[in-house]
Amino acid sequence: MQVKATVLQKDEVAPQVHKIRFFAPRIAKSAQPGQFVHIKCGEEQNYILRRPFSIHQANSSDSIEILFKVVGRGTSWLAKLKVKDSVDIIGPLGNGFSLKSRPGKIMLVAGGMGIAPLIFLADKLAKEHTKTYTVIGAANKELLLDYMNLKRLTRKITAATEDGSQGVKGLITDILPAAITEDHPDVIFACGPFSMLREVAFIARREDVDCQVALEELMACGVGACLACVVKTKTGFKRVCADGPVFDSREIEW
Amino acid sequence: MSRPDLAVEIAGIKLKNPVITASGTFGYGREYAEFIDLNRLGALVTKTITFQPRSGNPVPRICETPSGMLNSIGLQNNGAEAFAANDLPWLAQFDLPVIVSIGGDDIDQYCRVTKFISQVEGVSALEVNISCPNVKFGGLGFGRDPRMAADLVAKIRTCSTLPLIVKLSPNVGDIVAIAQAVVRAGAQAISLINTVLGMAVDIESKRPRLKSVVGGLSGPAIKPIALRMVWEVAKAIDVPVIGIGGIASAADALEFILAGAGAVAVGTAVFMDPQSPIKIIEGIEEYLTKNGYDKISDIVGALEIAE
Ligand SMILES: Cc1cc2nc3c(=O)[nH]c(=O)nc-3n(C[C@H](O)[C@H](O)[C@H](O)COP(=O)(O)OP(=O)(O)OC[C@H]3O[C@@H](n4cnc5c(N)ncnc54)[C@H](O)[C@@H]3O)c2cc1C
Ligand SMILES: Cc1cc2nc3c(=O)[nH]c(=O)nc-3n(C[C@H](O)[C@H](O)[C@H](O)COP(=O)(O)O)c2cc1C
Numbered sequence: 001m002q003v004k005a006t007v008l009q010k011d012e013v014a015p016q017v018h019k020i021r022f023f024a025p026r027i028a029k030s031a032q033p034g035q036f037v038h039i040k041c042g043e044e045q046n047y048i049l050r051r052p053f054s055i056h057q058a059n060s061s062d063s064i065e066i067l068f069k070v071v072g073r074g075t076s077w078l079a080k081l082k083v084k085d086s087v088d089i090i091g092p093l094g095n096g097f098s099l100k101s102r103p104g105k106i107m108l109v110a111g112g113m114g115i116a117p118l119i120f121l122a123d124k125l126a127k128e129h130t131k132t133y134t135v136i137g138a139a140n141k142e143l144l145l146d147y148m149n150l151k152r153l154t155r156k157i158t159a160a161t162e163d164g165s166q167g168v169k170g171l172i173t174d175i176l177p178a179a180i181t182e183d184h185p186d187v188i189f190a191c192g193p194f195s196m197l198r199e200v201a202f203i204a205r206r207e208d209v210d211c212q213v214a215l216e217e218l219m220a221c222g223v224g225a226c227l228a229c230v231v232k233t234k235t236g237f238k239r240v241c242a243d244g245p246v247f248d249s250r251e252i253e254w
Numbered sequence: 255m256s257r258p259d260l261a262v263e264i265a266g267i268k269l270k271n272p273v274i275t276a277s278g279t280f281g282y283g284r285e286y287a288e289f290i291d292l293n294r295l296g297a298l299v300t301k302t303i304t305f306q307p308r309s310g311n312p313v314p315r316i317c318e319t320p321s322g323m324l325n326s327i328g329l330q331n332n333g334a335e336a337f338a339a340n341d342l343p344w345l346a347q348f349d350l351p352v353i354v355s356i357g358g359d360d361i362d363q364y365c366r367v368t369k370f371i372s373q374v375e376g377v378s379a380l381e382v383n384i385s386c387p388n389v390k391f392g393g394l395g396f397g398r399d400p401r402m403a404a405d406l407v408a409k410i411r412t413c414s415t416l417p418l419i420v421k422l423s424p425n426v427g428d429i430v431a432i433a434q435a436v437v438r439a440g441a442q443a444i445s446l447i448n449t450v451l452g453m454a455v456d457i458e459s460k461r462p463r464l465k466s467v468v469g470g471l472s473g474p475a476i477k478p479i480a481l482r483m484v485w486e487v488a489k490a491i492d493v494p495v496i497g498i499g500g501i502a503s504a505a506d507a508l509e510f511i512l513a514g515a516g517a518v519a520v521g522t523a524v525f526m527d528p529q530s531p532i533k534i535i536e537g538i539e540e541y542l543t544k545n546g547y548d549k550i551s552d553i554v555g556a557l558e559i560a561e
Contacts, residue, residue, distance in 0.1 A: 048522060227315070229313070
């Protein structure tokens with residue numbers, strides 16, 4: 001659906017990282033963790049494409065949140081929004097994380113901004129009393145986003161930072177194998193940069209754990225019509241926007 | 255006061271209004287049906303179909319550019335058979351002329367897809383996408399050369415009795431010569447323009463932003479080019495022109511209509527606003543009412559040029 005959503009709250013939660021809560025009851029009611037929204041940034045004709053953002057939270061039934069990093073024109077525009085501003089949003093789009101097989105233990109793996117869709121998921125899992133463990137990585141302590149939320153929502157957090165300011169000094173993929181050995185998850189839900197996800201998929205296969213990954217790709221329509229945002233899978237190109245953004249990691253041609 | 259008549263006739267098919275969705279930006283309609291009432295559109299042009307399935311190009315396939323975007327999707331589609339089995343029957347529920355865009359690598363492939371599409375239900379017209387590279391001629395686009403374009407269209411004409419629209423590429427020296435050649439070969443309407451060749455570079459990685467290096471530019475950035483071509487071609491031929499290129503508002507559409515377009519197609523604009531075709535229809539109607547015209551045909555080609 002396409003809605004006009006009013007900004008209810010906006011916070012800069014870390015340097016250049018913002019969280020915005022929009023009043024969007026129709027989207028909030030049907031949103032599933034892993035789905036995304038496609039946001040019109042700017043009023044002028046010179047923004048040709050909407051910008052996609054994971055739904056970071058949609059549990060209040062009338063609002064949704066996004067968590068994003070300022071990286072270019074569209075996100076700079078979003079970062080300047082004020083409470084009461086109105087924004088054109090399409091969503092919820094895509095397929096979220098699949099919980100069909102009712103896994104016993106779940107491991108969330110979040111690299112950098114990859115935490116964005118996983119908070120919504122963690123919240124849902126906590127409500128269902130699923131045992132959830134988190135492995136999180138970022139450049140530094142400040143960018144280990146939503147740490148307190150995760151502490152509340154999941155049983156255990158293992159962290160890595162590139163500068164060693166919190167947790168282990170290194171990459172998330174350095175600490176993942178040990179976390180798997182220790183916590184024995186039935187399934188991994190991962191989001192982060194493509195190179196990280198490739199490594200996570202590889203580790204998951206080696207450790208024989210199911211793994212779902214939320215992918216990003218340059219998008220135009222966001223609804224499955226234009227075939228811009230494809231990813232190579234074992235059965236040919238699939239659309240990240242409409243067939244994903246969450247895929248079984250074994251399906252992807254890494 | 256009665257409402258103005260927006261109906262137009264293109265290549266012998268009746269459209270309830272002159273606003274069409276362009277090929278490749280609207281899929282086969284399904285994805286947009288939740289956003290707009292497809293019954294309100296003048297017509298829908300499908301993503302280009304080839305006889306055999308095509309997997310398309312590697313990513314990145316798109317890149318946003320000032321007032322536009324580049325794409326090189328590479329004609330990804332599931333082939334004519336899958337289209338006829340899965341998409342055409344679904345489209346049949348709407349009161350909507352379906353124009354099937356067809357492509358190929360050589361004349362034989364164009365003829366095969368033409369014949370196949372011509373014997374299935376639910377097709378109102380064919381739009382021949384002649385921007386495809388002709389692999390038998392070193393990959394030069396069919397649309398680049400009047401002779402090659404005319405030969406292709408003449409051959410397709412013999413394969414089908416469906417109304418025939420030919421979509422031209424703007425990446426040519428003399429667009430009028432090509433339009434005249436394909437009309438002589440049997441085109442009953444001309445769509446123009448397809449995307450303008452372009453490229454973009456990421457200076458940090460020193461790489462082209464599109465994996466295939468070069469792609470097609472679309473969006474408001476190409477509107478003046480498209481408008482100029484539509485004006486030149488509409489004057490020179492006596493079949494209708496479907497104006498395409500950067501149309502995002504009723505005012506844009508009206509510019510094309512005044513310049514001689516009998517209908518318009520909306521492409522890239524639906525990405526930003528799926529409602530844009532509907533807003534354009536409503537805006538055209540408003541313009542006619544405000545200026546006291548009873549019908550759209552009163553303003554087609556009504557451009558006034560001072561002596
Ligand atoms: C399904 C999905 C979910 C996403 N969720 C989040 C999220 O929760 N938080 C977050 O910070 N970011 C997220 N992203 C990335 C986000 O869409 C980009 O950071 C954003 O589009 C950049 O826009 P810009 O105009 O600021 O950047 P520019 O670089 O100026 O953008 C230029 C063009 O490239 C596109 N683009 C640039 N980077 C990306 C990217 N990584 N992925 C897709 N398109 C990109 C833009 O949309 C735009 O069309 C997500 C991407 C996808 C595909
Ligand atoms: C993503 C994308 C895919 C396209 N695919 C096709 C196609 O399959 N066949 C075709 O004839 N034109 C295709 N086009 C061209 C459009 O139909 C249209 O001619 C062009 O984009 C200019 O119009 P616009 O500025 O309104 O988009 C495509 C354009 C885009 C942006």
